[in-house]
Amino acid sequence: MSERTLVLVKPDGVERGLVGEVIGRIERKGLKLVALELRQVDEDLAKQHYAEHDGKPFFGSLLEFITSGQVLAAVVEGPRAISAFRQLAGGTDPVEKAAPGSIRGDFGLEVQYNLVHGSDSPESAEREIKLWFPSL
Numbered sequence: 496m497s498e499r500t501l502v503l504v505k506p507d508g509v510e511r512g513l514v515g516e517v518i519g520r521i522e523r524k525g526l527k528l529v530a531l532e533l534r535q536v537d538e539d540l541a542k543q544h545y546a547e548h549d550g551k552p553f554f555g556s557l558l559e560f561i562t563s564g565q566v567l568a569a570v571v572e573g574p575r576a577i578s579a580f581r582q583l584a585g586g587t588d589p590v591e592k593a594a595p596g597s598i599r600g601d602f603g604l605e606v607q608y609n610l611v612h613g614s615d616s617p618e619s620a621e622r623e624i625k626l627w628f629p630s631l
């Protein structure tokens with residue numbers, strides 16, 4: 496059964512020219528792009544997207560970072576797309592958790608600057624896709 500997930504290439508990934516690398520890995524895995532848009536995130540969208548982290552010590556810097564430059568937002572579809580992309584991304588901490596061969600494991604060094612985001616459950620995917628692509 497096919498499912499959808501929201502993928503972001505965060506400002507660090509866009510700035511470093513890793514958009515093609517990330518999209519290439521998604522496509523080579525066999526996942527399909529359903530929507531793709533480069534955009535500047537405003538404070539309101541950032542707060543809604545990261546609502547579950549409100550109150551955490553890094554919330555302020557997370558908002559500042561995600562609104563600091565352009566973000567590539569994508570809806571990606573395929574069988575078990577949510578876990579498939581999370582495997583491509585690697586764990587949140589690019590050094591301690593993401594294995595070499597994953598996007599974060601290959602290109603990241605710091606938890607905040609971890610290059611990509613992928614929805615972590617079917618509920619988050621539904622919420623995040625509605626938030627970023629209300630017309631889908």
Ligand code: CMP
Binds near residue numbers: 553557611
């Ligand atoms: P993401 O998958 O987008 O979801 C929440 C983000 O918060 C996470 O990736 C990291 O970029 C960031 N994050 C999580 N933990 C920390 C932390 N301890 N310090 C700074 N940023 C963090």
